[in-house]
Amino acid sequence: MILVFCELKDGQIRKPSAEALSEGRRLADASGKKVGALFAGASCAGAAEAAKFGADVILTAEGATLASYSSDAFAQLLADAVKAKGATVLLAAATAVGKDVLPRAAARLGAGYASDVTGLSMADGKLQAVRPVYAGKAFATTTFSSAVQTATTRPNVFPAAEKAGAGAVETLAAPAGDFKSVVKEILAKAGGKVDLSEANVIVSGGRGMKDGANFKILEELADALGGVVGASRAAVDAGWGLPHSMQVGQTGKVVSPTLYIACGISGAIQHIAGMSGSKFIVAINKDPEAPIFKLANYGIVGDLFEVVPELTKAAKAMGIGQN
Amino acid sequence: MKILVALKQVPDTETKIKVAADGKSLDPADVKWITSPYDEYALEEAIRLKEGKGAEVVALSVGGDTAKDVLKNALALGADSAVLLKGDGQGDAFAVAQMIAAYAKDKGFDLILCGNKGLGGDNAAMGPMLAELLGIAQANVIVKLELGEGTFKAEREIEGGSEIVEGALPAVITAQKGLNEPRYASLKGIMAAKKKTIEELDAAAVTAGAQVSALALPPERPAGRLLQGDAAQQAQALLQALKDEAKVF
Incomplete structure (x- = not known):
């Protein structure tokens, strides 16, 4: 069996989890295996949706002890489920x-682990993973020597394709309490906006933005395109009051949106490390020699303070982001 | 209080990546080696705890002779002692976690600090694996750490915000940018470090769970297109291209 740990949010499967589950289904089809989706929490209402993404079996562990995330409790639950089901592959989305x-679950199982992978394949029961390394300057193919093989899938890379599975529900016992660590409180949840790592469209600003207040024009463009705003390290470190959570790059978030619009970003290697996996890259910069243009599918050499508002205006006129 | 800081030597971010003749490893020629930046936050936190509450700080690295540079730097910054677990440094995160666990298990460390990931390899796996092997608590991607009596409270980055994790010591805490601002070594520190020796031990024999079977450079991105005209024309042309050619919208 290929077991996929899935997360729920507001009673629905989180998109990165649906992607991981969907990839699990494809691997299972290629290797004649079954797919199990595993959920854990105070309530697993919504877990039945896993059948839509190909789950043959839906495993749910519900209980008060699972209301808050605990690394050791969840790792134990996952490892126990792998053993109980005789699973040879354990997947999850590369979320927090x-x-x-x-x-942690891999170590408990004595299993190899490939993190944040962008490609998976399976031959003769052996999993093979491809993942970016060295700031996206190379790709490593990982193979496993352990009986159980584990990996996390990078959000926004694998398609979440609907494919009906049997979706037979089985319940697992929730672990008793007394965990080594537990989440006590969630702070500063961004109001309704999707996280950078899951966003389809990202409008990012760099040193060329000149000031944090100028990010307002990026917000307006992002709103018009149905996207969110990011920033380069140069912008975050400039003392403009931008939070580190906005930072795209090697020491920030690694993103893979469909569209990445880099505004006033030169394209330092540390930034490219975070966004080179984007499907389409647009660069807006007044310096035609900026390295970001080497990466861009479309480039605009010009003043971003003129171009960005024009883009917002044109996007609204064309009705983009309205569907 | 006894703190272990695990440090990894990694290629500098600006390193031009060349694949070695074996087709699966990095060609070490011309590579500039540095301490992984996330590990610097971990070391700084350990030194601040030592200055604030008093603690013994042991710096550890797994690797060959070149990894001694990382440990010398740690000693110059304020680590009390340094240990090199000699190995080829080629093992996966699970292998390294087993080596460090074998070293640390009987030493009575209250806290083990390391970076949330090693720059370049970006596995983000060694810390949680080590915590599991030692049977202790973990908190990853930490931007704030407070210690109580046998307990910790840590703020960790998550999607769209952060969360507070509380747990019991001993624990493995993996550092993220924002935890602190690492200091530079002082001349006094560098001189004092010269008098300290690095303890060299053979790393425990372990079995890896995974290995890199091929390393390849990414395919070149197709040449891009510059959009012409004034700002309004460029904007219009871009959106049209994204809609018609790229089919983004």
């Missing part, structure tokens, strides 16, 4: 929780 729990 996925990246926290999978390596």
